[in-house]
Amino acid sequence: MASIVFYFQVHQPWRLRRYSVFDSDPFYFDNIANRDILLKVADKCYRPATTLMLDLVKKNKGNFRISYSITGTVLDQLEQWAPDVLDLFKQLGDTGCCEFIAETDYHSLSFIYSREEFRAQIEQHTQRMERLFGQRPTVFRNTELTYNNDVAHFIGGMKNADGSARFKGMLCEGVDRILGYRSPNFVYRPPGVGVGAAKGKDGAARPFGLLLKNYRLSDDIAFRFGNRGWEEWPLSTEKFARWVHQINGDGYLCNLFMDYETFGEHQWADTGIFDFLGDLPRAIFDIARGENHFITPSEAFEQFEPVGEYDVPHMISWADTERDLSAWLGNAMQVNAITECYKLERPIKDRLRIAQADDQGQVAEELGYILEDWRKLTTSDHFYYMCTKWFADGDVHKYFNPYDSPYDSYINFMNVLDNLRERLDRLPAGASARPVSGAAT
Structure with a gap:
């Protein structure tokens, strides 16, 4: 059995205008460029991809399940310039098959420089999720999957008003030098962090968990899909489904984490990326009937116990080949x-x-x-x-x-x-x- 956790990051920054030493006004942000880019990405990615996600959820009668983290900066832009896209995300949330994940509201590296600001941005983002989508997130991802043991201790220690654990777990990168011989296709736990908000079937609290990105399979879609020089090009849904199914015996999770802009922006529509996405659930289900399915991060933490510790003393991220903070x-x-x-x-x-x-x-x-x-x-x-x-x-x-x-x-x-x-x-x-x-x- 392979459970696919499909997670997408949605983000656009407030880009600065050209600001010289001779400028003195407080108008820092280039809203013309920000609007134009947002509208372009909405046309090429957000609108068609989210419409397709809705269709896939309905077509598969709730068996296709996905998750997003959407930054406050892009939510502000969507509310201002593309409210119909925001409505599509709301419709996805209403299906019960889409989980919205917490992160820093401004997509910042605040944990490194200010724990006070880090907490404030998490709270602000949580309030947005409740206001816009009616969901209070129980899973956290830090900006660009930046992570170490200290982040886990902080997030694992956050509490609800009644004193109960706030989060079930976190998303992070599966880094080879940390995993060693182990597979990213399991739930792990950070060292020294207690129970999280997840409960098993018996009602017992599960340890605060970690879901590790399978970067090889994720990057096959996010980076290599349209590369005609790639030895596996063209990537069919049947081929990808076989790769996912081969996880059986080497884990029970396939964590596919990527930028949402993969669909239509990084990988243009003429690469066939939307056709691939539209057919992927069928291929996953058909490769072994009843054995593979899609779940949300929260469901992964509820269903599976951690198999061991993922000990990360130094900061990692999902960026570039180094998987560190050097970007x-x-x-x-x-x-x-x-x-x-x-x-x-x-x-x-x-x-x-x-x-x-x-x-x-x-x-x-x-x-x-x-x-x-x-x-x-x-x-x-x-x-x-x-x-x-x-x-x-x-x-x-x-x-x-x-x-x-x-x-x-x-x-x-x-x-x-x-x-x-x-x-x-x-x-x-x-x-x-x-x-x-x-x-x-």
Whole structure:
């Protein structure tokens, strides 16, 4: 038996406009480009892929089950520019066959720099999921599957109001150097973390669990599907179903994790990716009737006990061939930019707290705008654009990158950050110096 966990990441950042040292307005974000990109991706991916997912759920009478994490930044853009796509996601949620997973609302690396901000972004994202989809997430994935034992301890230690465990488990990358001889096709547990929110059939609490991405099979779809130079091209659903079925005996899970933009954007429609997706459930079911099925991450944690520990003392991610943080923190520009960014967190939040306590309404309002702008700057994409590495999957770093070079990205980001700092510094306590914060239109 192979249980397929199909998980998709949906994200778009708030990209910055070109901002020079001579600019002084608070309009940092290029809403023309952000809107155009969102509409393009909605046309090529979000709309057709989600419509197809709905059809597959209905056609397979609930046996096709999927999961998503959708960042707050892309949800804001969908609400503003493509509300019909948001309605499609709501319809998927209403089927009972789609699970929405928690993550950082701004797709940030906040765990590394501020546990307070990390928790705040999780709570903000959870509130969005409840408001938009009527689901309170019980599974967590950190930005770009960044993970180590400390992340697991933090998430595993989060509680509901009644003191019960908040999360059943997490998603993370199955890294060969950590797994060794072991297979990613099982549920694992982090060392030193107790029970999670999942319960077995007997009602007993299960340990906080980990689902590990099967990167080989995931990347066959996400990266290699349309590559005519790949020895397995063209990839048919029957061939892929055989590979999935071969997991039997080497595990019981096939965790297929990928960017949602795989469908129609990374892999264009003319590659046959939508035909592949539309026929995949049939092929999975037909290869061995009654043996293979689709489940959500929560269902995986409920159905299967962890088989062992996945001990990750250092940070890993699902990015590039290294599976580490070097895509975001691999050079001095990136480290400097993100460090300077998080230096502003405490002054902004302290000033906002004082203004609210002193009933300084207009000052508090402007500080709220500054905090929102700052949080948009914590989005990991800004630091990804500063990456100077070359990889086997190198073109991924150019995807919707608005800059000619990593150095342009760094200079532009630091110009914006300097202006944000100046806005904070020139705002006197007890009086309003409120510019109209927002984005260029």
